[in-house]
Amino acid sequence: MHEVSVMSGIVESVLKELEKHQVIRVEEVQLTLGELTYLGEEQLQFAYEIITRDTSLEGSKLVIEPEETELQCVSCGYQGPADKLGAEYRMSMPSLVCPKCKGKVRVLKGQSCRVTSLKVVQE
Numbered sequence: 001m002h003e004v005s006v007m008s009g010i011v012e013s014v015l016k017e018l019e020k021h022q023v024i025r026v027e028e029v030q031l032t033l034g035e036l037t038y039l040g041e042e043q044l045q046f047a048y049e050i051i052t053r054d055t056s057l058e059g060s061k062l063v064i065e066p067e068e069t070e071l072q073c074v075s076c077g078y079q080g081p082a083d084k085l086g087a088e089y090r091m092s093m094p095s096l097v098c099p100k101c102k103g104k105v106r107v108l109k110g111q112s113c114r115v116t117s118l119k120v121v122q123e
């Protein structure tokens with residue numbers, strides 16, 4: 001399960017960050033999850049629960065904020081959301097070509113999975 005290795009990296013960096021502060025307890029960890037990471041929310045929640053066991057993050061809540069894909073076209077300058085492929089199936093995937101001119105694009109958003117905020121109880 002890919003989610004477990006991603007999540008252990010995230011938890012590790014949060015724990016490292018917490019060491020620098022006088023934190024009594026962490027209530028909530030907010031995670032931004034880009035749709036292009038293809039990571040499953042349920043699997044991430046599950047992995048979080050297991051990985052944080054016996055750490056200072058145990059019992060905290062993981063809040064996942066999905067992030068939609070945003071593209072910028074190299075040829076026509078289009079900037080915005082991607083077209084969805086396979087909307088007729090249960091899983092729809094963003095298409096990585098320009099919705100206007102089918103040109104090459106740069107991905108501005110949707111590729112990362114990162115912690116955006118922590119809700120903590122401080123001393």
Ligand SMILES: [Zn+2]
Pocket residue numbers: 073074075076077078098099100101102103
């Ligand atoms: Zn374009």
